[in-house]
Amino acid sequence: MKSRMKSDFKKVLPLYLFTAFFVIIPIAYAFFLSFMTRTNTFSVEYVFTLDNYKELLKPIYLTTFWDSFKLAIVVTTINIVVGYPAGLFMAKLPERQRKFFFAALTFPFWINSIVRIASIIILLRTYTTILYSYFAVVITMVYALMPFMIYSVYSAGVKLDRSALEAARMLGASEIRAFLDITLPLTAKGLLSGVTLTFVPSMCLIYISNLLGGGKFILAGNLIENQLIKTHNTPLAAAISVVLMMLTGLVILICNRLEPVARRRRRAK
Amino acid sequence: MRKKIPLIYVALVIGVLYIPIIVAIIFSFNDSRLYTTWGGFSLRWYATLFRDEDIFISLLNSILVATVSSVLSAIIATAAALGFRKKLPAEGFFKSTSMIPILVPEIILGMAFLVFFRFLNLPFGFITLVLSHMTFCIPYIFLQVSTRAVALDMSKTEAARMLGAGPFRAFFNITLPDLLPSILSGIFLAFAMSFDDVVISMFVVGPRFNTLPIKIYTQVKTGITPEINALCTLMLLVTVICLTASKIIKTRTKI
Amino acid sequence: MKRIVSILLCLTFLFSFAACGKSAEKELVIYTWAGMFPDEVIDNFEKETGITVIYQNFDTDENMLMTLETTKGSDYDLVIADDYIIEQVISEGLAQKLDKTKISNYENINPTFMGQFYDKDDAYTVPYGAGIMQIAYNPDKVNVDIKGYKDLFDKSLEGRVGVVGNNRVVTGLILKMLGYSMNTENENEIREAGTKLKELAPNINLIKDEYLNEDLLAGTIDVALVYQSQATLTATDEKGSNFKFVMPEEGLGFGVMGMFVPSNAKNSDAAHKFIDYILDGEVGASCFSWMGYCSTNSAADKYIDDSLKSFLTLPENLNTENAEIVQNISADAADVHEEIWNEFVKSCN
Incomplete structure (x- = not known):
């Protein structure tokens, strides 16, 4: 048994090493930088400070984070409302159609995203008056992130045990009841992973906010970009990144907590 | 009719995703240099494209980076997915940390990679691109393969082992064919993500090694010309042809 | 398994040859924004000198500085960027002094754009377009x-x-x-x-x-x-x-854009040749007309088309x-x- 475990461990070892080296260490280094001092000549001095985090408490940063957060909520909500049913329906389709739509979902990635965004600009400019508005930013973000939501829900939906649903329906449960008791709890994982895949990116899709919002909307991601590229304040950029990462962690934590809740609901029945 | 509602809804939502793509294709035939105006039908951008050596080199580079990083990632991710069928030490920690790259905003990763690779003194270019793309290719493939690996029928493998098949034989004859569809769809997704990546690549790209998205992105300052649309249209065409061809071959061999 | 690996390796080599192309001997690596030169200008330069131009782009001055810092001023032979960033480049020692004896067209530079803050003695840069x-x-x-x-x-x-x-x-x-x-x-x-x-x-x-x-x-x-x-x-x-x-x-x-040669450029000779070539009046005129920036080359002014003259040359008053x-x-x-x-x-x- 011991050797069995050893051989399994050998299989995961490349992942462990790669993750340690190229994910954990770089991020740890960024974390370290966020506590360092920026000198007046734009370089970094290895002296511990909390100033970068104090700087973030200024109203301009707090309001930017808050506005960015609100935008992310709006975008994620629309994605759930439109994408969740799409993913579920897709999972229920016959296999041939299912495979077709799955391919159709990954296909747009073959057209460069900047080109796609440029096309949206043409569309909005020609047929609407909403270019360079909040609304334009929202719909483009929904557009960009929708495939991720559909994909997550679909993956969970495909695994759904159809027989349980049919049994419930046969026992006279209404469609709504069956959905609430069976479908929703069992696809909650996909929905929640869809939320994590859309929520945080929508705080950082700076190209969309820049190009569609006419430069009038600053996202949390813009703050990082500006500090890194314009002001050369790497430690402050790192600090903003750390805060954003913590926020990401929080969203994931909440989602992980919610999932067992949804499952328990099913078990209680 | 009611039965058709799911199909119509899915077709509608996914169809909407294609509207900008159709516009992009139409504008590849635009005679005008500007994106805002339609200047009549023309093939001049296709002609320009075929004379543009730089674009083709960066296209090749992009294909190379995306292929190498998705294939290497597939090996690591598949091995890990198989290993994780058993409880292993530090499993939870590495499972969640390896997901970080697809959850955390790209700009953060790009920044982290830049400072880290500079610290390691790695030559910027192919190697740094592949390493950084692998960080987000691995989780995409892992997510695809792991659900399948868990559901894998272990008894078949064990039976084969008992009948005297070596571990590699058992893997190639039984496990791999079972996992292949999910590995391939994972590779497909990872390839697409790597092929379209701008933000992370921007930070780790090298002086003599440009990828296509970077090439396009750096053109933003002087204006993207419909040449890029022409390129995207052709690439789309190639993809469609490849997919249809593989489909036809598959159905033929089945018969 | 071995076969797969060997096929993969072959593919990798194939691709990397396609990507690398010619040898580094007679190469000039220019690093600037996209679209700074009309294709004819580059083509003609290649024809005249037999040097192959590799045209590499950055999107912002800051990214350029970052790459120069990373590569310690090597990898590129000629960079064109904005004034303020050149000041930083020079102060970090990432640019080399120009050898003006190699630039026969040097006196074509419009004096209005010389002696600017970023290079007061004009030791490192030649202006290329202003706005x-x-x-x-x-x-x-x-x-x-x-x-x-x-x-x-x-x-x-x-x-x-x-x-x-x-x-x-x-x-x-x-x-x-x-x-x-x-x-x-x-x-x-x-x-x-x-x-x-x-x-x-x-x-x-x-x-x-x-x-x-x-x-x-x-x-x-x-x-x-x-x-x-x-x-x-x-x-x-x-x-x-x-x-x-x-x-x-x-x-x-x-603002003024300037050309400079990075401190450890591999082919600074070719870079000087290119600078000299661009400073030619007719070549300069076609460059400025293409970019839409104000001419920094007095000899080029007379070759600029009349319809563009009011935009590409400094108004007299x-x-x-x-x-x-x-x-x-x-x-x-x-x-x-x-x-x-x-x-x-x-x-x-």
């Missing part, structure tokens, strides 16, 4: 006779103004309007400009750095504070023939006394700039 910030507007849709920055605040222009996305330039021009220097490090002056800038917010519909000309022509905005190249592009479009272009009376903000270039300022002052700019952007929506 003056101007106001472009569509007189059919705007009822104000625009003469300067102050007219952008006019109440009738609500939601119809666009400005470039460079905070130092825009805030800098507001500073000029208030009678200060664009490069002041006095926090109170910068904050005063910030307050003034906020008054402009209701009029702003667009803040972006790239192709403001397209938005002007499409009518998304009717007035814009634009870079010279964007003004040229607007004027040369058939829809833009009636547009007006104003050199603001309160003072001008301008131009008052350059009150003209300024954005320069590097202290990190603290830059932080204040960043803060007031963020506040301005937020009040625009």
Whole structure:
């Protein structure tokens, strides 16, 4: 048994090493930088400070984070409302159609995203008056992130045990009841992973906010970009990144907590 | 009719995703240099494209980076997915940390990679691109393969082992064919993500090694010309042809 | 398994040969923005000298500096970038002194653009194109006779103004309007400009750095504070023939782009040859006409097409006394700039 475990461990070892080296260490280094001092000549001095985090408490940063957060909520909500049913329906389709739509979902990635965004600009400019508005930013973000939501829900939906649903329906449960008791709890994982895949990116899709919002909307991601590229304040950029990462962690934590809740609901029945 | 509602809804939502793509294709035939105006039908951008050596080199580079990083990632991710069928030490920690790259905003990763690779003194270019793309290719493939690996029928493998098949034989004859569809769809997704990546690549790209998205992105300052649309249209065409061809071959061999 | 690996390896080699191409012997690696030279110019240079040009792009000056720092000034033979960043490049020792004996066309440089702050003795750089910030507007849709920055605040222009996305330039021009220097490090002056800038917010519909000309022509905005190249592009479009272009009376903000050879360039000889080639009058004229930037080459002026002349050469009566270039300022002052700019952007929506 011991050797069995050893051989399994050998299989995961490349992942462990790669993750340690190229994910954990770089991020740890960024974390370290966020506590360092920026000198007046734009370089970094290895002296511990909390100033970068104090700087973030200024109203301009707090309001930017808050506005960015609100935008992310709006975008994620629309994605759930439109994408969740799409993913579920897709999972229920016959296999041939299912495979077709799955391919159709990954296909747009073959057209460069900047080109796609440029096309949206043409569309909005020609047929609407909403270019360079909040609304334009929202719909483009929904557009960009929708495939991720559909994909997550679909993956969970495909695994759904159809027989349980049919049994419930046969026992006279209404469609709504069956959905609430069976479908929703069992696809909650996909929905929640869809939320994590859309929520945080929508705080950082700076190209969309820049190009569609006419430069009038600053996202949390813009703050990082500006500090890194314009002001050369790497430690402050790192600090903003750390805060954003913590926020990401929080969203994931909440989602992980919610999932067992949804499952328990099913078990209680 | 009611039965058709799911199909119509899915077709509608996914169809909407294609509207900008159709516009992009139409504008590849635009005679005008500007994106805002339609200047009549023309093939001049296709002609320009075929004379543009730089674009083709960066296209090749992009294909190379995306292929190498998705294939290497597939090996690591598949091995890990198989290993994780058993409880292993530090499993939870590495499972969640390896997901970080697809959850955390790209700009953060790009920044982290830049400072880290500079610290390691790695030559910027192919190697740094592949390493950084692998960080987000691995989780995409892992997510695809792991659900399948868990559901894998272990008894078949064990039976084969008992009948005297070596571990590699058992893997190639039984496990791999079972996992292949999910590995391939994972590779497909990872390839697409790597092929379209701008933000992370921007930070780790090298002086003599440009990828296509970077090439396009750096053109933003002087204006993207419909040449890029022409390129995207052709690439789309190639993809469609490849997919249809593989489909036809598959159905033929089945018969 | 071995077969798969070997196939993979073969593929890798195949691709990397395709990517590398020719040997590094007779190569000139130019590092600049996309679209800085017409194809003919590069082609002809290659034909004349037998040197292969490798054209590499960056998107922002800052990224260029970052790569130069990473590569310690090697990998590239010639870089073209903006004035303020060149100052940093030189101070970090990433540029090498030019050998003017190798540049026979050196005296063609327009003296107006020499001896600038970033290279006071002209030891490291040769200017390649300059731009003056101007106001472009569509007189059919705007009822104000625009003469300067102050007219952008006019109440009738609500939601119809666009400005470039460079905070130092825009805030800098507001500073000029208030009678200060664009490069002041006095926090109170910068904050005063910030307050003034906020008054402009209701009029702003667009803040972006790239192709403001397209938005002007499409009518998304009717007035814009634009870079010279964007003004040229607007004027040369058939829809833009009636547009007006104003050199603001309160003072001008301008910028110069410069060519320099990185300190450890592998082929600095080829770089000198290229500089000399570009400084030729006729070649220069076709370059500036292509880019839409103001000519920095006196010998080129006479070759520039008459229809473009008013845009690509300096007006004779131009008052350059009150003209300024954005320069590097202290990190603290830059932080204040960043803060007031963020506040301005937020009040625009």
